[in-house]
Amino acid sequence: MVRVQHQNENNVHICNALLSYYRKHARILPWRITPQQRDMGEMPNPYHVWLSEIMLQQTTVATVLPRFAAFIQRWPDFNALAGAQDEEVMAEWAGLGYYARARNLIKCAKTIAENFDGQLPQSAEILLTLPGIGPYSAAAISAISFGHRQVIVDANVERVMSRLCAIETALPVSKPLIKAATEGMTPNDNSGDFAQAIMDLGTAICTAKSPKCNICPLEKYCEARAKNIAEKLPVKAAKKHKPQRKGRVFAIICDGHIWLEKRAEKGMLGGMMALPDDGWSKAADGDGVAPKQGDWQILNKQVRHVFTHFTLNIDIAILHLPLRQGDVRPLITDKGNWWQLKTLDKAGLPTLFSKAVEEIRRHLSS
DNA sequence: AAGACGGGGAC
DNA sequence: GTCCCAGTCTT
Numbered sequence: 001m002v003r004v005q006h007q008n009e010n011n012v013h014i015c016n017a018l019l020s021y022y023r024k025h026a027r028i029l030p031w032r033i034t035p036q037q038r039d040m041g042e043m044p045n046p047y048h049v050w051l052s053e054i055m056l057q058q059t060t061v062a063t064v065l066p067r068f069a070a071f072i073q074r075w076p077d078f079n080a081l082a083g084a085q086d087e088e089v090m091a092e093w094a095g096l097g098y099y100a101r102a103r104n105l106i107k108c109a110k111t112i113a114e115n116f117d118g119q120l121p122q123s124a125e126i127l128l129t130l131p132g133i134g135p136y137s138a139a140a141i142s143a144i145s146f147g148h149r150q151v152i153v154d155a156n157v158e159r160v161m162s163r164l165c166a167i168e169t170a171l172p173v174s175k176p177l178i179k180a181a182t183e184g185m186t187p188n189d190n191s192g193d194f195a196q197a198i199m200d201l202g203t204a205i206c207t208a209k210s211p212k213c214n215i216c217p218l219e220k221y222c223e224a225r226a227k228n229i230a231e232k233l234p235v236k237a238a239k240k241h242k243p244q245r246k247g248r249v250f251a252i253i254c255d256g257h258i259w260l261e262k263r264a265e266k267g268m269l270g271g272m273m274a275l276p277d278d279g280w281s282k283a284a285d286g287d288g289v290a291p292k293q294g295d296w297q298i299l300n301k302q303v304r305h306v307f308t309h310f311t312l313n314i315d316i317a318i319l320h321l322p323l324r325q326g327d328v329r330p331l332i333t334d335k336g337n338w339w340q341l342k343t344l345d346k347a348g349l350p351t352l353f354s355k356a357v358e359e360i361r362r363h364l365s366s
Numbered sequence: 367a368a369g370a371c372g373g374g375g376a377c
Numbered sequence: 378g379t380c381c382c383a384g385t386c387t388t
Contacts, residue, residue, distance in 0.1 A: 056383040063374060064383090097372025100386075134385045154383045172367085199383060208381055209377075239380085240369090268371070308371050351373060 011185045014164065014221050015194060019187070021217045022197035025204070029061065030068060035193055046120040046145040047077050050108075053137045054101055061203070067096055078120070081106075082113035087262075090271050091348035099350070103271050104132030122146040143192035151183045152195035156202030161185075162234035163206060166223035170235040206230075242306075246313045247280025248288055249353070250296070251360050252339070254321045258357070259339035260349075268307075269350050275357075276339065280312060294319040301359050305352040316356055318363070 023035045031052035033044045051071060055064045070092060075081040081089070086106055093102035108131045112120060120141070121127055127138040139150035153161075158171060161178045169177065187194055205212045213225050224230040252259040260273045268281045278286030290296050296317040305312045344361060346354035 053383065058371090058382055058384055059373075060375065060382060095373075097374085098384085100371065101384090104385085132385070136384060140383065152383090155381080156383070195383085202383095207376095270371095306373080308373090309369075 008184070010221065014218060015185050015187050017217045017221070018194060018197040018201065019190065021201060022193055025200060026193075026196070027061075027200055027203075030065070030072075032196070038190075038193065043147070044145060046141070048072065049141055049145045050120055051105075053141055054105055054108075054132055055096065057101060057137070058098060059096065063096070067093075077118065078109050078112045079118045081109040082118075086271070087273075091273065094272065094348045095351050095354065097351075099270055099272055101132055103265065107131040108133065120145065122148065124148065124150055140192070140195060143195065145192075147189075147192065149186070149188055149191045151179065151186050152191065153179055153182055154195075154199065156199045156206075157182055157195065159208060159234055160198050160202050160206045160218075163211075163224035163230045164218060164222050166227055166229065167233065168229075168235060170237055172237070174234065240309075243310045244313070245280050245285055245310045247286030248278040248298075248315050248317055249275040249356050250277070250290055250292075250317045250319070251275055251356070252292070252294075252319045252321050253344070253360070253364070254341075256344055257341050258344045258360070260342050261339050269352075272350050273340075273342070273348060273353075274350065275353050277314075280314065286314075290317060290319075292319070294321070299359060299363055301363075303352070303355045303359060305355065312352070314352075314356070316359055318360065 019035075026032070026035055028034065029052075031044065031048040033042050052064065052068055055068055074092065075084055075089075084106075089106050090099070090102050093099065093105070096102070111130060112118060121130075122142060122145070124138040124142040127133050127141055128135065133141070136152065136154050139152045140154070142148040143150040143152060153175075158175070158178050161167070161181050162171075162174065165177075165181050167174050167177055167181075185194075201216070201218070205216050206218075209231070211230050213219055213222070213230055216222065216225075219225055222230065224233050259276075261276050263269050263272050263274045265271050276291050278288050278290075280286035296319050299316040299318065302313050302315050305314070344357065346357040349357065
């Protein structure tokens with residue numbers, strides 16, 4: 001059909017424009033090789049690609065850069081990461097958010113070390129079976145690491161394709177349309193660079209707000225630009241109201257140290273070291289009840305923190321507890337949980353608890 | 367199909 | 378404040 005033929009030719013032009021843009025303007029990132037290096041037959045380190053893709057899920061490049069550097073320095077390959085203590089990895093991930101990623105990162109590394117001889121499998125189908133690797137990551141890792149032809153759809157691709165094709169159907173209903181449009185445009189060779197080209201374009205030019213259409217290499221192909229609706233796309237479903245929650249965290253202090261608990265593996269902040277709380281992390285306000293009897297002091301300053309599905313205001317309760325000389329036994333609370341004694345340091349804690357520890361230190365030094 | 371799941375950066 | 382981001386997993 002004429003329509004399809006036209007579509008295909010146009011796709012080739014757009015694809016070439018993107019690859020040309022990437023050749024000239026690709027961001028230099030530590031987990032990438034340049035298009036020129038790829039020309040020379042070089043391939044990126046699959047461990048680096050995998051680690052970066054997991055870290056980049058819902059997380060910006062600027063946030064990932066220092067964390068990626070710390071991880072590859074401490075654990076340079078799958079076997080090293082698989083051999084690490086789980087707690088060390090969780091602590092190194094602290095502050096990055098979405099902690100299920102860290103738990104799955106550990107599981108995935110151990111699977112690769114044990115079942116795949118420390119080598120990342122190449123096929124997207126197998127990658128998809130590994131913990132923490134979904135449809136996007138499986139396609140991206142397979143294409144970028146090993147040059148397999150994959151159709152890669154992330155938030156950048158969704159935005160760029162929605163605009164290129166003037167898709168006015170709202171996400172996520174439009175996802176199949178976007179996937180089909182991307183499939184028709186993805187080259188047989190270099191689908192990894194093609195996707196990364198869209199990501200770089202989406203970050204630098206085809207941005208969510210105030211896209212720079214006047215300097216876009218795809219301007220003449222963009223249907224949304226022609227209709228002057230680029231900034232309105234993609235349409236998204238209305239977001240839900242974010243409820244407010246309140247609660248309390250408890251800090252037992254002894255001699256510059258603090259008792260922390262390891263949270264359950266599942267659920268919020270799962271597997272992370274934490275200040276004990278009064279129940280706010282379980283779908284409701286906290287009850288304010290301390291996990292251990294004593295002369296608790298409530299600090300004046302509250303801590304506010306925004307999670308994905310609720311905002312939280314907590315106060316901080318402090319109890320000074322003398323420690324017998326040399327006594328480092330775990331403290332057993334009235335609820336039967338075990339706490340571990342740690343130095344009063346915000347490192348290795350999720351951001352909410354880092355903020356709380358900051359307040360506690362401020363209080364103690366005043 | 368919808369909800370759970372962090373945090374930071376841009377405006 | 379709002380919106381967004383190289384998503385995945387569970388229900």
